[in-house]
Amino acid sequence: xxxxxxxxxxxxxGGTVGTALTPLxxxxxxxxxxxxxxxxxxxxxxxxxxxxxxxxxxxCRGGCGVTVRKVGDRVVKxxxxxxxxxxxxxxxxxxxxxxxxxxxxTRIPHPIKRVGDRGAGQWARISWxxxxxxxxxxxxxxxxxxxxxxxxxLSSRKYGSVxxxxxxxxxxxxxxxxxxxxxxxxxxxxxxxxxxxxDGRMGFDLENADYVLSFGSGLIEGWGNTAYMIxxxxxxxxxxxxxxxxxxxxxxxxxxxxxxxPVTPGTEAILALGIAYVIIKESLYDYDFVNNFSTxxxxxxSAVLSGYSxxxxxxxxxxxxSTIVTLARxxxxxxxxxxxxxxxxxxxxxxxxxSVAVHALNALVGNINRxxxxxxxxxxxxxxxxxxxxxxxxxxxxxxxxxxxAGSAAFPFAEQLFNRVPExxxxxxxxxxxxLFVYEANPLFSTPGAAKVREAFDQIPFIVSFASHMxxxxxxxxxILPNHxxxxxxxxxxxxxxxHQPMIGLVQPVVEPIRDTMHTGxxxxxxxxxxxxxxxxxxxxxxYKACLQEGLASRWSQLEADGFxxxxxxxxxxxxxxxxxxxxxxxxxxxxSDLKALFAPAQPEGDDGSxxxxxxxxxxxxxxxxxxxxxxxxxxxxxxxxxxGNDLFVEVNPETAKAAGFVEGDHAVLKTPxxxxxxxxxxxxxxxxxxxxxxxxxGHTAFDGYLAEKGINANDLIGSVEDAASGLDAAWGIxxxxxxx
Amino acid sequence: xxxxxxxxHVAADGQEKVPTASETGGPIILFFMIGLALSLVVGWVxxxxxxxxxKKQPIDFNxxxxxxxxxxxxxxxxxxxxxxxxxxxxxxxxxxxxxEEVQSDTENEIRFVEEYVQKNREVPWxxxxxxxxxxxxSHVAHVKMGNMDCVTCHGHIGESTELPVYEQNRIxxxxxxxxxxxxxxxxxNTWDRMKMDDCAECHVKEGVRQASVQTGKGGxxxxxx
Numbered sequence: 013x014x015x016x017x018x019x020x021x022x023x024x025x026g027g028t029v030g031t032a033l034t035p036l037x038x039x040x041x042x043x044x045x046x047x048x049x050x051x052x053x054x055x056x057x058x059x060x061x062x063x064x065x066x067x068x069x070x071x072c073r074g075g076c077g078v079t080v081r082k083v084g085d086r087v088v089k090x091x092x093x094x095x096x097x098x099x100x101x102x103x104x105x106x107x108x109x110x111x112x113x114x115x116x117x118t119r120i121p122h123p124i125k126r127v128g129d130r131g132a133g134q135w136a137r138i139s140w141x142x143x144x145x146x147x148x149x150x151x152x153x154x155x156x157x158x159x160x161x162x163x164x165x166l167s168s169r170k171y172g173s174v175x176x177x178x179x180x181x182x183x184x185x186x187x188x189x190x191x192x193x194x195x196x197x198x199x200x201x202x203x204x205x206x207x208x209x210x211d212g213r214m215g216f217d218l219e220n221a222d223y224v225l226s227f228g229s230g231l232i233e234g235w236g237n238t239a240y241m242i243x244x245x246x247x248x249x250x251x252x253x254x255x256x257x258x259x260x261x262x263x264x265x266x267x268x269x270x271x272x273x274p275v276t277p278g279t280e281a282i283l284a285l286g287i288a289y290v291i292i293k294e295s296l297y298d299y300d301f302v303n304n305f306s307t308x309x310x311x312x313x314s315a316v317l318s319g320y321s322x323x324x325x326x327x328x329x330x331x332x333x334s335t336i337v338t339l340a341r342x343x344x345x346x347x348x349x350x351x352x353x354x355x356x357x358x359x360x361x362x363x364x365x366x367s368v369a370v371h372a373l374n375a376l377v378g379n380i381n382r383x384x385x386x387x388x389x390x391x392x393x394x395x396x397x398x399x400x401x402x403x404x405x406x407x408x409x410x411x412x413x414x415x416x417x418a419g420s421a422a423f424p425f426a427e428q429l430f431n432r433v434p435e436x437x438x439x440x441x442x443x444x445x446x447x448l449f450v451y452e453a454n455p456l457f458s459t460p461g462a463a464k465v466r467e468a469f470d471q472i473p474f475i476v477s478f479a480s481h482m483x484x485x486x487x488x489x490x491x492i493l494p495n496h497x498x499x500x501x502x503x504x505x506x507x508x509x510x511x512h513q514p515m516i517g518l519v520q521p522v523v524e525p526i527r528d529t530m531h532t533g534x535x536x537x538x539x540x541x542x543x544x545x546x547x548x549x550x551x552x553x554x555x556y557k558a559c560l561q562e563g564l565a566s567r568w569s570q571l572e573a574d575g576f577x578x579x580x581x582x583x584x585x586x587x588x589x590x591x592x593x594x595x596x597x598x599x600x601x602x603x604x605s606d607l608k609a610l611f612a613p614a615q616p617e618g619d620d621g622s623x624x625x626x627x628x629x630x631x632x633x634x635x636x637x638x639x640x641x642x643x644x645x646x647x648x649x650x651x652x653x654x655x656x657g658n659d660l661f662v663e664v665n666p667e668t669a670k671a672a673g674f675v676e677g678d679h680a681v682l683k684t685p686x687x688x689x690x691x692x693x694x695x696x697x698x699x700x701x702x703x704x705x706x707x708x709x710x711g712h713t714a715f716d717g718y719l720a721e722k723g724i725n726a727n728d729l730i731g732s733v734e735d736a737a738s739g740l741d742a743a744w745g746i747x748x749x750x751x752x753x
Numbered sequence: 754x755x756x757x758x759x760x761x762h763v764a765a766d767g768q769e770k771v772p773t774a775s776e777t778g779g780p781i782i783l784f785f786m787i788g789l790a791l792s793l794v795v796g797w798v799x800x801x802x803x804x805x806x807x808k809k810q811p812i813d814f815n816x817x818x819x820x821x822x823x824x825x826x827x828x829x830x831x832x833x834x835x836x837x838x839x840x841x842x843x844x845x846x847x848x849x850x851x852x853e854e855v856q857s858d859t860e861n862e863i864r865f866v867e868e869y870v871q872k873n874r875e876v877p878w879x880x881x882x883x884x885x886x887x888x889x890x891s892h893v894a895h896v897k898m899g900n901m902d903c904v905t906c907h908g909h910i911g912e913s914t915e916l917p918v919y920e921q922n923r924i925x926x927x928x929x930x931x932x933x934x935x936x937x938x939x940x941x942n943t944w945d946r947m948k949m950d951d952c953a954e955c956h957v958k959e960g961v962r963q964a965s966v967q968t969g970k971g972g973x974x975x976x977x978x
Binding site: 014015018019020022023024025026027028029030031033034035036039040042043044046047049050054056057059060061062 | 780781782783784785786787788789790791792793795796797800804834836838840841844885886887922924925926927932936937938
C-alpha cells in the first residue's frame, strides 16, 4: 500500500466530515460565545439576600435621606429614600456613587504620620494610641505655654454634633478659632441678622413660590439640596411658576428657566437695586409691610433712587432697561415672588451688599415669613449638653480675638471668615497658629486662591487631618486620624440647605468599619480625656454615640425610630413678632450701614491693564467641588466639551474667540493675576462675549488616577476678594487673558 | 533528462500502465475512514473529557438524610425570601441552626464544623444550575406562579445521598449541567439540560406569554439582561 499525498488528503477529509458529525464545533462555538460574557472586568452582581438600611448621605451638603441596599455585608446600591422630607426619593449623583467612596482606593486605611517632607506623600503607619498621644502631647505643650488660642479647627460643617463637639473641644481648650468653610449661607446668615435681627438661618418655602428671580443660583445644579431642588423645579413646572435666571452663562438652570437674562458678572446686586428702583418708583411694593413692619426704608429708598435708575443700571449690567422694568413689574405683581442669590452652588458667599440687595426685593413685596416666601428659621442646636467647664487657661484663650477677625469691631456680624486666614497667617497678626485640625474640609483645593491657602498652611507647624480619603489637605497634614466613612458611622445632620422646616437626619452605620478608622467624635473624646482637667470634664461621655444621644435629647427617640426628626408644624413668626431688631421691625437700612458703600460691587484683583477678558467659574452638578472629590462614576459623566483626557476646556463666546483667532478645540494659555494654565477652547453661544468660563471642581492633585491631574483647578486662577462691609469673599471671578499656546 | 520529463513521456505514450480506480481507491477510502473514525472518537469521547474539569464540592452533603429531618421539603432550606427572591444554596447562618456543634463523628461533619462553622466562613458551594449572568431567571415565577416542582428542572437531587462531582466547562466556566451531561445535547428528561432552547420548549408548550409584562412587547430583553 502506497502512502502518498492523496492518503493524507483523504485522512483530513475524513477527519473534517467526522468532526462535523460530532458536537465539537458547535459546542466550542457556544462555549466561546458564553466565554465572552465572562471577562474579568464584567460586573458580577452579588447574589444573596437584599437588606435595606436607611441613613443620610453626608458626601454633599444636601444631607439627603438614602436607602442603602446590601447583599450580605456588601453595599451594592444607594438610592434616595422615598419617605424622606427633603429629597423624596431623589439623590444626587455624588451620593449615589457613595459605594466608591466606601470601598475605593483613596480611603485612608489607618492612622498615619508624615515621615518625609510635607506633601511628599511619605507616611508611616502608627497605632491609634500613638497617634492620639502625639496630638495630646502637642496640645498639652501649647496649652502649657499659655497659647491655647493658637490651635484652630476648620470644619466643612457648621451644625450637628460633630461640629459642635469640635467647637466645644476648642472652647474647653481655650481657643475661639473654630472655623467653617465659607458658603452662601454665611452671607444669608449675616443678612438675616442685620435685616431681621434674627440669629438663625434662612429658609425658603420654594415649592409655594410662583415667581422666582434667581441671581445666578444654580437651582437645579447643586444650589441648596440638589435632589430637593430638582423636585422643586418639577413642582414649579406643574404649577406653572415662572423662573427667571440672571447670570452671564447659559447654565442648565438658565436653559430650563422661563427666561435667561445675561448680566455682566459681578453686577447682580446692581440689577437687583435697579429692579427695586422700579418697584419703589412705581409704588408696586407692599405698603402694609413697608409702612408698618419695616424701618430704614427712607434710607434705602434714597440710596436706590439716587443711583440705580434703569438707564444707569442697564449701562452697568448689560440688561435692557425694558427688561429691568418688566422684571420689576412681574416680580411685584406675582402672588408669591421670591428672589434668591448665591452663585452656582453657593460655595462662595458673595458680598453682603449683594445678599442684602436681593433680600430687599423679597421685603419690598412683603414675601417674608409667608407661604412661598423667605423664612427666618431657628438654628439647629445640639442642646442636650451642659455648658463646657472652663479653667483659667481656657478663659484667657477665649478672650483673645479670633484669627479671622470674625466678630471683631470691623466685622461684628461675621461668625467665620476663613477667607481672611491666609493673610492673617502670612502677617502673623493677630498671632500665628501652632496647630490646626481639619475635619472633612479640603481647603487646599476648594478655597479660591488655593495657592495662598497652601502658603498659609506651610506656616502652621502641626496639622492634624481627620480625613477619610486622601485629599489635597490630608496630603499636606502631619498626622491623619482617619474618620469612619460616611456609611460606617453615627452622626446627626441638621438640614442647613435652606429647607423651610427644622429637620435633622440621622446617619446610621450601614456596614461595620472596614478599615482601622475611628469616629472623629470618639477621637475627640479620647483626646479630651488624655488632656484631663476641665477638658475631660467638659467631654465626659463614654463614646460618641452616648454624646450624640444626649445632645439630641428629646429628639433622639424619633430619630432612632424614623431616621429623621422634623418639625413639620413649624411656621415662622408673623410680621409683628418676627423682627427682634432694636426697632422691632424689618431693617431696610441694614443697621445703619452706609448703603452706597455696602452696594458697591467687588472690584476684581490685579487690574494692571493687561487683561482684556473676565474669567468666571461655573458649577456643574456632575463635578463635586466640595471636600469630596469625584468618584470614578462621576468622572465618566463629565462631557468631553468640558474635560477630554486630562485637557480642560474653557467656554468662550464665538465672537470673542474669533477676535482672538481661536477655533473649537484650540489650545490656549489662560492667564490671571494669580497664575496661568494651558486649557482648550470650547465655543459656546451660551456665554456673554468678553468672558471665559471655567468649571470648578477639576484639577485635583490628590485622590486616585481617575481624578488626579484631570483638568485644572479654577481656584488656582481665581482668588478671593474681601468685602469691606462684611469680610466675606465677594469674588465673582477675575480678570484674565487668553492667548494661543 | 529529468525524472519528471520521463514520467510525462511515459504517460503521453500510453505504453505504461495507468493505475486504475480500484488500485488507489482502497487506501484512499481507508484513510478517509481512519480520519472519520478518529475525529468521531475525538469529538464524542475525548473532547468532552478535555472540555470539563472535575471539582469536588467543599463538603459532601446528604440530601436524603436532611429531607428526613425537615417538614417542608426542598423549601425548608431552599426557600423564598419575603421579597420573593429565591435563597438558593443555604448560607452558613441556616446551617448553624443545627450544626453549631458537631452532630456526628463523620469526617465530613467534623470538617464542616471546624472549617466553616467555627471560623464563620461561608461554604463556597459549587452551584450546578447557575445560569450565565445575561439570563434573568425568577424562581418565584416558575415555582409559585407556574406551580412547577423542583424536580422538573433540577431532577432528583433531593433523593441523593452524596453530591455529584461538579464539572466545570473550561471555556465558558459554567457548570456542565447547563449544557447537559450528553455532549450531543440529547436529553431524555426535562432536567437533563438547562439551555435557552429548553426554556423555550417548555414556554411554547405551556403557552407562556412571551412578551414583557411592562411593555407588552417580546424580544431578547424579556429574558436577557
